Amino acid sequence: MKIFQNITVGQPKKLIKPIGFTILANLVNVVPFMFSIEVIKIIFNAFDGSGTGLDMARLWKIIGILFAYMIVMFIAEKPAYRHSYRDAYALSGEGRANLAEHLRKLPLGYITSRDPGDLANMMMGDFTLIETGVSHIVPQLFGALVMPFIAFISLLWIDWRMSVAMFIALPITILLLWGCSKLQKRMADRQMKSKLDAGNRLQEYLLGIRVMKAYNLVGEKFARLENSFRKLMKECIRFEALSGPIILTSITLIRAGLTLMILTGTYLLIGGSLDVLTFVMFLVIGSRVYDPLTSALMKYAELRYDERAGERILNLMKEQEMGGDKAPNGSTDIVFENVSFGYGDKDVLHNVSLKMKQGTLTALVGPSGSGKSTILKLCARFYDPSQGRVMFGGIDESTLDPEKLMKKISMVFQDVYLFQDTIGNNIRFGKENATDEEMIEAAKKACCYDFIMKLPKGFDTMVGEGGCTLSGGEKQRISIARAMLKDAPVVLLDEATASLDPENEVEVQRAINELIAGRTVIVIAHRLKTIKDADNIIVMETGKIAEEGTHDELMDRNGLYKKLWTIQAESSGWEL
Numbered sequence: 296m297k298i299f300q301n302i303t304v305g306q307p308k309k310l311i312k313p314i315g316f317t318i319l320a321n322l323v324n325v326v327p328f329m330f331s332i333e334v335i336k337i338i339f340n341a342f343d344g345s346g347t348g349l350d351m352a353r354l355w356k357i358i359g360i361l362f363a364y365m366i367v368m369f370i371a372e373k374p375a376y377r378h379s380y381r382d383a384y385a386l387s388g389e390g391r392a393n394l395a396e397h398l399r400k401l402p403l404g405y406i407t408s409r410d411p412g413d414l415a416n417m418m419m420g421d422f423t424l425i426e427t428g429v430s431h432i433v434p435q436l437f438g439a440l441v442m443p444f445i446a447f448i449s450l451l452w453i454d455w456r457m458s459v460a461m462f463i464a465l466p467i468t469i470l471l472l473w474g475c476s477k478l479q480k481r482m483a484d485r486q487m488k489s490k491l492d493a494g495n496r497l498q499e500y501l502l503g504i505r506v507m508k509a510y511n512l513v514g515e516k517f518a519r520l521e522n523s524f525r526k527l528m529k530e531c532i533r534f535e536a537l538s539g540p541i542i543l544t545s546i547t548l549i550r551a552g553l554t555l556m557i558l559t560g561t562y563l564l565i566g567g568s569l570d571v572l573t574f575v576m577f578l579v580i581g582s583r584v585y586d587p588l589t590s591a592l593m594k595y596a597e598l599r600y601d602e603r604a605g606e607r608i609l610n611l612m613k614e615q616e617m618g619g620d621k622a623p624n625g626s627t628d629i630v631f632e633n634v635s636f637g638y639g640d641k642d643v644l645h646n647v648s649l650k651m652k653q654g655t656l657t658a659l660v661g662p663s664g665s666g667k668s669t670i671l672k673l674c675a676r677f678y679d680p681s682q683g684r685v686m687f688g689g690i691d692e693s694t695l696d697p698e699k700l701m702k703k704i705s706m707v708f709q710d711v712y713l714f715q716d717t718i719g720n721n722i723r724f725g726k727e728n729a730t731d732e733e734m735i736e737a738a739k740k741a742c743c744y745d746f747i748m749k750l751p752k753g754f755d756t757m758v759g760e761g762g763c764t765l766s767g768g769e770k771q772r773i774s775i776a777r778a779m780l781k782d783a784p785v786v787l788l789d790e791a792t793a794s795l796d797p798e799n800e801v802e803v804q805r806a807i808n809e810l811i812a813g814r815t816v817i818v819i820a821h822r823l824k825t826i827k828d829a830d831n832i833i834v835m836e837t838g839k840i841a842e843e844g845t846h847d848e849l850m851d852r853n854g855l856y857k858k859l860w861t862i863q864a865e866s867s868g869w870e871l
């Protein structure tokens with residue numbers, strides 16, 4: 296059934312053990328109940344005026360059995376619990392890891408189009424719902440049906456009329472719950488959306504608090520946050536207002552079975568077709584038989600959340616990963632053949648053809664938004680082109696295994712992200728099994744050794760979330776050390792020296808020169824002075840190649856490059 300498929304994120308077999316153990320536990324719980332009926336019989340026989348004495352021997356035997364039962368239960372319950380929960384936690388643990396792995400393999404375009412808060416919520420919140428669903432809610436619902444089922448079957452033999460009266464409401468209740476499930480699912484959906492929206496608003500509020508203060512936007516942004524909280528509150532109340540009556544009606548229906556049975560029993564007793572002992576037995580069973588079911592029903596509404604959580608995860612898992620299984624060959628020539636590409640509906644590159652030869656330095660220049668970063672991203676196969684081909688060493692990149700391709704490429708971006716880890720480990724992301732010597736060597740070449748050694752714990756110093764405790768230039772050099780350690784033959788570089796102070800700029804430039812020596816390099820240059828000696832300069836304009844050539848050739852051509860060069864030279868006081 297789809298609900299079990301969803302709740303277990305496609306592994307319904309993981310429900311077998313939790314349900315099995317819960318049913319077993321409920322079956323075993325029937326034992327003392329059966330014995331209490333036996334005790335009633337013994338007492339009844341002793342005091343029914345027939346002169347039979349109290350069967351003490353039998354009573355002691357029952358007490359002994361119940362005592363042994365308690366000990367066995369105590370010993371057996373622990374492993375049963377462990378087994379049933381282990382599968383649920385394994386499911387969410389493995390599921391989270393699989394989802395993270397899957398996200399990594401999806402095209403970057405998909406990830407950036409999704410809300411990060413939504414993805415994080417799926418990873419943590421939705422899997423927690425799955426855990427509870429698989430370990431508690433589904434097994435408890437199944438387990439709760441065991442007692443009524445056994446009681447119904449056994450009581451049918453004793454008196455079918457009483458049994459039917461007692462249980463007639465149960466199938467009606469199940470039908471009612473099933474009938475309302477679609478509506479509940481829709482409400483759970485709306486509530487989840489509001490929860491997500493409130494989470495995003497909160498994240499925006501906390502991250503942007505500095506800007507809000509600076510521009511006096513706190514009132515406006517707070518109103519947005521408050522509205523989203525209010526909407527969430529409304530959705531929660533709406534969900535409860537809908538679920539509450541459904542659950543209460545179900546519980547009332549079930550309890551009505553007891554009243555109906557008493558009515559039937561009284562009628563039959565008066566009519567002489569039912570004896571007192573049987574009536575008392577039904578009364579005792581009727582007062583207890585539905586207890587587990589009513590308490591499980593209280594949690595029934597949660598099942599809808601769990602189902603939706605699983606469905607969201609399954610839908611994400613269905614997203615197509617980037618294909619390709621070929622390995623790159625030795626060549627690192629990169630060629631664009633009539634490449635067009637856009638982000639969603641927005642066309643960014645139009646029929647671009649270019650060649651970046653192995654061992655050369657190619658510079659991409661052009662106005663902001665002309666498509667330079669997009670070319671770098673296509674080189675690294677963060678996306679596949681919508682038309683044309685990107686060839687790496689003569690092989691179409693869309694047929695290459697993305698991970699094998701990335702082994703050949705180092706990237707240094709402007710916005711460096713450092714993980715919340717030690718500086719040493721942040722550099723080691725370049726090469727996991729690097730020795731300390733290799734790491735230190737890379738740090739020295741990237742001009743970051745000296746400042747790292749001045750930090751309280753050197754390479755063991757923790758970097759704050761997002762690397763906020765280091766300056767922009769320091770973060771840049773750490774990312775260069777990382778790329779240095781990776782030692783890939785191709786370097787993609789988004790030149791980041793423009794925003795640095797002069798001292799940091801010199802250091803970063805020295806580090807970059809070390810990194811690119813002898814490799815195939817594609818660099819986005821914001822300051823043309825730094826790429827004057829490039830083997831080839833590609834000038835981009837609105838997603839097309841406007842010009843191409845060496846610095847001298849482009850200067851002679853008197854086109855966009857010369858115009859950009861002149862503007863920069865005038866504003867910075869360079870000499871032509």
Ligand SMILES: Nc1ncnc2c1ncn2[C@@H]1O[C@H](COP(=O)(O)OP(=O)(O)OP(=O)(O)O)[C@@H](O)[C@H]1O
Pocket residue numbers: 407638641643661662663664665666667668669670
């Ligand atoms: N993830 C994205 N989603 C949607 N549009 C994007 C995305 N990334 C870039 N763009 C758009 O694509 C166009 C080209 O962007 P790109 O970053 O390639 O230009 P660029 O030349 O590198 O600019 P800059 O020099 O300012 O970094 C821009 O209009 C930009 O707004």
